[in-house]
């Protein structure tokens with residue numbers, strides 16, 4: 661099969677008929693063999709009934725219904741597991757992305773040698789302050805931290821080589837950083853393509869202000885896991901040692917001052933009246949805690965089933 665289109669959706673009943681007929685039109689015109697996988701992420705509207713009805717007409721359609729809302733990442737993950745096409749396209753169900761772009765994406769993967777191509781909503785039709793500006797900031801941070809030169813990490817419209825989607829695991833709300841996960845799994849050729857973007861036609865956005873907090877936190881975890889996930893002691897051990905040694909040195913100064921004073925029979929103040937004493941104490945305690953965290957991290961990563969999960973590209 662040439663193409664799998666994966667569509668995660670939550671309460672998008674009005675958009676679905678238009679979406680599937682548009683995708684079907686574009687893909688059949690291009691003579692691809694294809695499937696469209698719609699994942700109903702626990703919709704409470706009529707979406708699942710609509711999918712059932714559309715299934716009668718479109719044989720390329722495959723529907724999966726979650727028992728409750730598990731989130732876009734979960735929906736994408738499930739779609740990826742079912743995808744059989746050589747090229748896997750993801751797109752939002754809200755008609756903000758245009759299916760007309762699909763052939764060019766497929767071409768970039770097939771003939772351009774790309775592992776992943778991300779859409780870039782260069783001209784964006786979303787609320788400026790609620791979305792466009794924060795998103796510019798996210799993308800800048802994500803670019804700096806991951807070293808991937810993409811303008812729009814979170815664009816719903818993306819294309820993947822099949823082995824990319826089978827080789828990465830999206831969980832939590834990591835759908836924002838799939839390119840980072842792909843890079844970390846060893847897929848180097850990540851490209852981008854400018855896409856047309858439209859205003860939402862039906863329904864409302866499913867992501868509220870919670871995004872502003874969750875997005876950066878997820879990016880931090882992803883960077884931490886990719887760098888130190890398999891060797892937590894290197895991070896916590898280093899920090900712990902530095903902090904502890906700093907505290908120890910300070911304690912030594914405070915202590916030796918006291919000893920010298922006693923030796924010279926000078927009346928010295930109590931060590932506990934020096935602020936340095938408390939700083940030294942705190943540093944040593946925090947240093948030990950960091951060290952302990954490192955040991956615990958090592959124990960956890962050692963018993964993880966992922967610990968020897970490497971991505972083999974080829975074998976002879």
Ligand code: UDP
Pocket residue numbers: 668669670671672701729730731732735751752753754756816864865866867
């Ligand atoms: N979505 C989903 N599960 C969720 C939230 C959203 O499957 O818990 C789907 C939603 O139906 C849409 C896509 O993810 O197809 C993108 O959501 P939305 O358009 O609300 O995001 P925005 O474009 O506002 O960033």
Ligand code: MG
Pocket residue numbers: 752754756860865
């Ligand atoms: Mg949208």
